[in-house]
Amino acid sequence: MVMAYGFTQYGDAGTQAMLDLPKPEPGPGQILVKVHAAGVNPVDWKIRSGLLSGAMTLQFPAVLGREVAGTVAALGPGVERYEIGDEIFGNTGAEGGYTEYTLVRTDAIARKPPTVSFIDAAALPVAAATAYDAIEQLQLRAGDTLLINGAGGGVGAAATQIARYRGVGVVGTASAAKHGFVAALGAMPITYGDGVAERLHEAAPNGVTAILDLVGGDALREVAGAANDSHLIVTTADPETAASLGGAYIERGTLADTLARIAELAAHGSLSPHVQELFSLEQAGEALAAVESGHAQGKVVIEMM
Known part of the structure; x- marks a missing residue:
């Protein structure tokens, strides 16, 4: 049997x-992974709450989590690119990541x-x-300036680093409490809200x-006028508002290819997830609560002891 942390019904x-x-x-096409660590994301509590039930079919009890890193423990039929013992990281899909062992598809992972x-x-x-994927979609060049609306979280931190690596200047909206973190990433922090x-x-x-x-909603409307070209507004949060302003929803690339590019950036120090809090599997509820509160800076990770 395998220890895991999940939920028994939407709520x-x-x-x-x-x-x-x-x-x-x-x-077929799957790998069994012995999980060494699992990332914690806002999408985890959104799935648990039922907000994404129309887009994802789950069987209860369902394991929480969508990202893992670990070693290959077993290969499904037809898998040839990986061997037992290989170190990988990737997306678990509906299988869940807060667990000692999980399944991943070979098209959703890359070598660590x-x-x-x-x-x-x-x-x-x-x-x-x-x-x-968002930075790729915007096709920014060295010397351009990017505004990241909501720069203090995991996506914002990664986008800032990728943009700065490409020579793009970054301005980021964030709460005052996260200004130091945003500035340390190389962006100019701007307090969100009135004014x-x-x-x-x-x-x-x-x-x-x-x-x-x-972020989306009014927070996007309030800053949209800063864009010199409204077609260069890309959102991960609110496609309807972005479209009304002339922008677009994020276009996703092939996941395995994207992960391979990310691995290259991380390997030579140009991209760090800035893990701020580390929990054990037994503390998984606390880990998710830290993310669900909206106050976490950088990333939260569960380590399998």
Whole structure:
């Protein structure tokens, strides 16, 4: 049997529980992974709450988590690119990641570089992959300026680093408590909320080349005027509002290819997930609560002891 942490029905944190489950067996195109670390993301509590039930079919009890790093423990039929013992990281899909063993598809993983820890690698597949795809979509060049609306979280931190690596200047909206973190990443922090448009104009009087929005709603409307070209507004949070402003929803690349590019950036130190809090599997509820509160800076990771 395998220890895991998940939820028994859609709802609030009261539906979460430790689980004792049979070890899964890999099918065609799948790999069984011995999990060393699992990333914690806002999408985890959104799935638990039922907000994404129309887009994802789950069987209860369901294991929480969507990103892992670990070693290959078994190969499904037809898998040839990997061998038992290989170190990988990637996205688990509906299988869940807060567990000792999980299944991943070969098209949703990449090899973990030896110089990147399991803890850091586990924090890359969701946030960093999202950031990478968004930056690719905007096709920014060295000397451009990017506004990241909501720069203090995992996606914002990764997007800032990727943009700075490409020579792009970054301005980021964030709470005052996260200004130091945003500035340390190489971005100019701007406090969100009332008066943000005026503060943004003072920081970038000539406007910005593009906007990566991670918040949506009124927060996007308030800063949209800073974009010199409204077509260069990309959102991960609110496609309807972005479209009404002339922008677009994020376009996702091939996940395995994106993860391979992220691995290269992480391997030579140009991209760090900035893991801020580390929990054990037995503390998984606390880990998810830290993310669900909205106050976490950088990434939260569960380490399998």
